[in-house]
Amino acid sequence: MNIPLFPLGSTLFPEGLLALKIFEVRYLDMTKACFKHQLPFGVVTLIDGPEVRIPGRGVEFADIGTLSTITEFEAVQPSLFMLRCRGGQRFRILERTQAQNGAWSAQVELLDPDTEIEIPPELTPTSQALARLIESFEQQGIESDDRPFLTPYRLNDCSWVANRWAELLNIPSSQKLHLLSMENPRLRLDLLQEMLEEMGAFKPPG
Numbered sequence: 001m002n003i004p005l006f007p008l009g010s011t012l013f014p015e016g017l018l019a020l021k022i023f024e025v026r027y028l029d030m031t032k033a034c035f036k037h038q039l040p041f042g043v044v045t046l047i048d049g050p051e052v053r054i055p056g057r058g059v060e061f062a063d064i065g066t067l068s069t070i071t072e073f074e075a076v077q078p079s080l081f082m083l084r085c086r087g088g089q090r091f092r093i094l095e096r097t098q099a100q101n102g103a104w105s106a107q108v109e110l111l112d113p114d115t116e117i118e119i120p121p122e123l124t125p126t127s128q129a130l131a132r133l134i135e136s137f138e139q140q141g142i143e144s145d146d147r148p149f150l151t152p153y154r155l156n157d158c159s160w161v162a163n164r165w166a167e168l169l170n171i172p173s174s175q176k177l178h179l180l181s182m183e184n185p186r187l188r189l190d191l192l193q194e195m196l197e198e199m200g201a202f203k204p205p206g
Helices: 025-037 121-139 158-168 173-181 185-198
Strands: 002-008 017-022 041-048 060-077 080-098 104-110
Touching (some): 017 025, 041 080, 041 173, 060 173, 121 158, 158 173, 158 185, 173 185
Antiparallel strands (some): 017 080, 041 060, 060 080, 080 104
């Protein structure tokens, strides 16, 4: 499978929300074509280098990424698009190519979607904390479109809860990439609960 790539300083997880402001020519053409033909592009995390192209400056990005599908497209100006995208399946880059205009594309293999695993009792604090955060949005009157993640809320699924916390937490990109690459969503959630406990987000179970 060959897809266009969008290297970013942030990490997109499956079912995650990605809001983008597009103004570079290489991405204006790419996102317009993706939206027109309802095709995904790949979001990969930058390891080194800037998001905006600087002549003579290279970039390094991860081999693991997430497909992104545009759900809302607004052409504010001919050279400015506002997008909302949804994270899809994870992938691994097999071969990458850079065009003359700086745009990247890659041959990728799709990784298996996470198995749906019910959150075990010992990991419920992570789900309960996320539920409280969602409740606070509702109490503040924050509409669904203005929240940092998309519906439906699957608060009893290890993968969904882990991925939302991985997006929300202010942790190094190397840690986010490690979480994204983990095959077992229950272990991913276990690691995130440890992080949250260290941050004092809640008392450890028991």
